Amino acid sequence: MTIQAELDRARKYERQGRAELAATAYSRIAGALEARADWAAATAVRARHARALLDAGRTEEALRVLAGADRAAAGLAPHETGVRAVLDGQAAHVLAGAGRAGEARARALAAMGGFRAAGDHGRADRAALLAARLAVKELGHRAAVPALRELLASVGPDGDAHRRVAALLAEAERRPDRDHDVLVTDPDTAAWGRLAAALAVGAHLAVSNGAAWNLLDGRDEDPGEVRERLAASWDVTGEAGWREQIDLLLGAGNSDPAVQAVLDRRAGGADEYAWQEAIAVWCGEKGLSAETTTALIGLSTRILRYEARFRKDGLLAPGERVSSVFGYDFGRAVNMARWGLNAGYCDTETATECVLRAGRLAHRFYGSWAEFSAGYTLGRMLRFDDGEFGEWYDRSLIAHRVLTDDPGSPWRMLAWG
Template identity: 25%
Template sequence: MNQNAIEQYLQSLKAMGLSDEAIAMYRQQMEQSMQLSSQWASQLNQFGQNIQQFNAMFTGDNSDDNAPADAQTLLLNPDSTLTPEEQWAIACGADLALLNGQYLNDLTTGFTKQECRELLSEWWDIDSKEEVLDMINWLFQEGHRIQYDIIWQAMNAVSIKESKAFLREHVVANQMEEEAAMQRLRNMRDAIELFQQHELIGKGTQPEMLIWDYARIINLSRGSFDAGYLSREEALDIILRCVEPIRKMYTSWKQLSVSYQFARCVWNGVDEDIFEDMMAGMEVLLTDPNSPWVKMPW
């Protein structure tokens, strides 16, 4: 079972585009870790941490079930000097900023330079301005939304066999990538059932994936500003580039938030406890009088 867990993790790394060299390094580290301990519980705990680090690097949050009780507290910087337009752009990443305990109305996250550098390195594998710009460019040009659209098409195939055939043709190059893509497909089906059950989407509705990539662009730019990798002007310029596509794609803060939460379930899997936390956070953002979403109508 432990070996299967390692292979599942490595398949996810491969599907997300990591190099063969990086995957080989992860394999060696995990096998060494498991050799050092003969206790199954310790091994499983280490594997769970590795999965969390992987998800955090590609989703921009750590999906921590043990987040502090005040994780949904609105944090606002009273000294913010952003214009209304700039604050509106920052607010488009509020789902993720709220989850991470960051300011909702300023370019700065509220974290220290060292904290941001450590988080960027741990969550995004970013340690320089060049790596920041490479990641942001990838998120603008491709991100996860292209594969999301293909998986959506595969999901609407008549049978699982046809879905697999469609994914093999358009997404996967080998068995490892196929398993990762099929897991996303299963996640999407679970998410659709859950979101329809809670009347967040209608039958046949496809939540748009754009905000999944663009919210991460916004928050990655903010963290990179605090880390000293981007100037204030550079970070705001990148963030403001997100505004027009987001306005064209969505018609309300709620639609934007539902789409973000749906995409998060597709990539991280459906967990009902985490889902409830996500919905509670969305409700706070949509109703709290101090929320940027309430103060700045769509």
């Protein structure tokens, strides 16, 4: 088989997502080219070898291969700008995958310049788009605006790269100058499909934390900080504790069961007094004390206060009520799955299964994103706000409005159920 035929097969493996086979093929081809002393071609293939290793999850090995390719490139003739551009482009992907966004952006910019000098404007524009994404990742949206403007001016005005860099710039310019209470969508991850729809069930908390709602692995958050948060807020320090919490959330068992018990006593058209009477009758049937009965009736009064405020602020439409607070647990289950994967307490398959299950449960209990949001928010308020309508309420309302009003919100783009 010729070198070209082997290269074609390796690229086919890449397109099929068979990274291990692609890495093996590129390694073999690079070795053959090195044996012929064809250093320019070998360097370009080693760059692709490094990228395939990264895609196969072998990051450290990818970095070693990349370092070797960089050393080999130092001896290339000055006119080999195209080879250097290929190396820089692949290096940008490898370094980004290794979490070295600043170095990756520098290599993407070098690739853009190299391809432009070689007259390959299509690949130059693609490198510019990669540099734009890396600028956002490295600097944050607001700080990346100058770099994005410069990159936009460097790409052809009619191509896909120009449109996508322009979209990144528009997103950065409209983004509030804060790192919380904002909608973040990772541009390199699908924002549609079954998994995305389930991840969107966790978007309330993602917006509050300024995290990308559509990232399963939560790689935009530092794993060490995630582990600290899990330990401090959830008493989760390992796989067993994580499993216990995710099971509780998926079983709607993390919140106070009294809330749902009270909601379940409210008949379709029951007014406040009929509802309280139904609660009292139920308590009598269960043999509950007078003190408990009074507390549960008081809980119904708190719920009515929140619902009235929800209608005033647009969380509920006129005449609507909350039927379930299970959504609060399901929404947190999505984030617990993401945090568990990020912290190393579960694998991708387990996290995916948990997220999809949380999505199915939310769709079973609610009929729309708005219904889900109201249930989620009521559950959160009864847990933390204690009727104060303070910061907990204000931030939950912000998240609701972002998710229901922002044109880029998954709740605007993805159908419920």
